[in-house]
Amino acid sequence: MKILILVPDGVGVRNYLYSNFTSNMIKAGNEVLIYHKLSESAIQEIKRSKPEITNFEAIPDFIENPKVRLIRETLAYARLLRNEKTLKNSTILKFWNPSKKGLKKKILYFLAEFLGFVLSKNYSLIRKGDHLYEKELSKSSTIEIVKNTLLDFKPYVILNLHQRSPLTSPIISAAKELQIRTATVIFSWDNVPKARLISRYDYYYVWSDLMKNQLLQLYPEILTSQIQVTGTPQFEFYEDESLYEERKIFFNKYGLDADKKTICFSGNDLSSPYDAVYLNDICEELFKLDEKIRPQVLFRRCPVDKSDRFDFVLNKYKEFVFSIDPDWRTDKEKSDSFATIYPTTNDNKLLVNTVKHSDIVINLGSTMAHDFAILDKPCLYLNYDPVNDSKFKVKDVFNFEHFKSMNLLEAVGWINSKNEISNRILEGLHIPEKVGKDRKEWLKKIVTHPIEGNSKKLIEKILECTSVS
Template identity: 40%
Template sequence: MAASKKIVVLVPDGTGVKNYLYSGVFTTGEASLVLLHNFDPDTVATLAQHVPFDVEMQLPSYTEKKREKFLRELIHLSRIRWNATQVKNPTIHVFSRHNARTLKQKAFYALVRTAARFVRSYTRILSLEARYAAMLRKNPFYHTIQDALRKQAPDLVFCTHQRALKAPAVFAAASDLGIPTATVIYSWDNIPKARLALRADRYLVWSPHMGQELQQFYPEIPAERIEVTGTPQFEFYKDASNILPKETFYARYGLDPDKKLICFSGDDVRTSPHDPKYLEDLAEALTVSGMATSTQLIFRRCPVDLSGRYDAVLKKYPNLIVPMPPLWHQRAIGWSAVYPDYEDVKLLVSLAYYADLVINVGSTMAFDFGMFGKPCAYINYDTVEDPNWSVNTIYKYQHFRSMPSPKAVFWLHDREQIASVVGTALEQPETAIREWFNTIVAYPDTASEQIRKALL
């Protein structure tokens, strides 16, 4: 079949690899693909085994000017404040925090906060965004990428991650050349956090719920530019070939087929800084209750968490906790410097299939394990006193308002309840996770096809 369209697929970092390059979105050969990326040659060679792209182009280097950064941060803070007011949810302000360490950084963000006080209307936010867009067009990066796009002359530019730093200038360059643009919204929680860095002709969203959020927080985007396509990440669970044979899976990690498998899935350091203590609480509860003789505790860390913060806990419970690290390639620390191996898709699918329960702090892993009807328990107590972090804030985040019932998951309200709640979840695993999933995700079986139709 001859390719009907030429599409530039902008993959600014590793986060979009799994969902959009390993899924079925671009595997049919119906489009001529140009991979626009930030990867090294070895990564590109790996991706070429899964995606039939005709051309690959390295994204040019981008130096953000101080005035650009100031405007970008001012817009983000102003939107955060506007969003929080719109939905009367003060927890949204958490996402405007910055880990400023040096005096210079602290002064910079103090100046941003001062300037934000004078942004008193949504019209003013849009005016700032127009200034930022004009400023991007003066950056040498814009001209370099525009020349590259002019040479390729694609029919469409598609972005796999809407918050990447380089993406706005790429989309501005495409727009000025008259090239249509489309983007996905990468994660279920991105929109209230003001994580829409670029402007596109079309926005492909997970569900009608996400489409409504996009219109609520970005009212300038016409409804006809928003298309509900679903997200491909849940299709992997429908493909039986992604489930490793039980003998292989159990032997590889030294698992006991006669024991129940409990997975603790960690988050990144900033999102959930006290995960090691929660893992320790869980291991201790299983040990003291005697459940350690009938269970194994699998630990899957966050792919970008390369720290040694769990080492002491793993050393303390070597016969109970089984580390099962993600199979991601890591060039540095941070989401922009890692990408998954396809074998990690199979590892996670197999883990969700064979495990009996997953435990974490408010993670979408609840949906992953729910694909096989496995329950999730959300941790809902503070294990240490921390003035900058609390579960009392976490579960008030805007995206948790989409949960139709608290029965979607089990809840660990304090460490004394761990053993009893885990026991109940293992014996009576039914939850209302499917109702919540149906709110968040449309087309879970055919998202790749829906996205492909939208792009072609």
């Protein structure tokens, strides 16, 4: 079977190309074309890691005309308003944060908000907007270029690795015209309520029953039969012992002490503006502890955060704080977006060993809680505002819809004030079973188990669904 895999940016590279997913698809006798928007260096990195993946073709450039973009943004805002009402969660609109720099963008988003408000009053209007978007998109000259690729390769199914990318819209539109089956994975555990499912597909592959139910609730036009629960390959790396390094060897590379308890502080991107303040708070409190019992801090920043905002903390507390930067690269001088950056295979090893050899992770609501739960290690979520009178409120973060999945579970420990930092850390380090004792149960709600079978299950479901006439 011929399968075309859409890779519009570096986001899907780690989870689907570096994992066993694509390799096993090829080993099963399927012909795979990677239809991508990656740099040449990213492609070479993929080929070094997975030499069996040989078939690459670049996605043609696509720039939305103003009308198409206005419709897309209008639909996103309309769905956010509807999702806010459906889910009874006012934080949903926090995901509407468009850049309004410049007169054209101000006009664009003024119109999108006005029209989106009107459409949100009736779901049938939103659906009419979806059809209008498809109609206007079909006029793009890019579609004819894409059709040539599809007619030449003749895929049986197209799988999109990033449902939020506008770059993939003309490809899905062209596939529909040519009656080629389409499918998408949902990239992350928090994506569904964000109203950025741009195109409609024949099949949807989701992490869990929780995500399936959410998709059905917020997109009633999608049928139950179109959604398959397959999990996600992104956590399978923790089962790969070939990636493991001995603690002493790994720590020696980066100046850490293999005999000390270790906290991982994982940073978010720049949308979380006070991560450096949190790290400073943690270091200030740890500095008060006797050096004999003071743990060391392993700092892992968000891959797209290339800012210098942590430098003052790293320099001030360099005797016990050590940075192991993610090995993500770009061909551009500056990059603060996952659209222009890609992971190396070495970063898989860095991340796996960071989790394996750290005793606890601290962050502001990061997915890293799940990475640590894989190896049954606790997470502490920061749950206080580090800066007075800030528009950014931590209570908004933990009211986001995806955190409702905790329900009554004690999935993480909570640091509710700066004064609690040391005690909560010491408890987590020395009595880990008491901190977030339900972390494994939460993980099972977020992603289907067994985790090590997620790639295989995804492949099976793709081949099974697409074989139905």
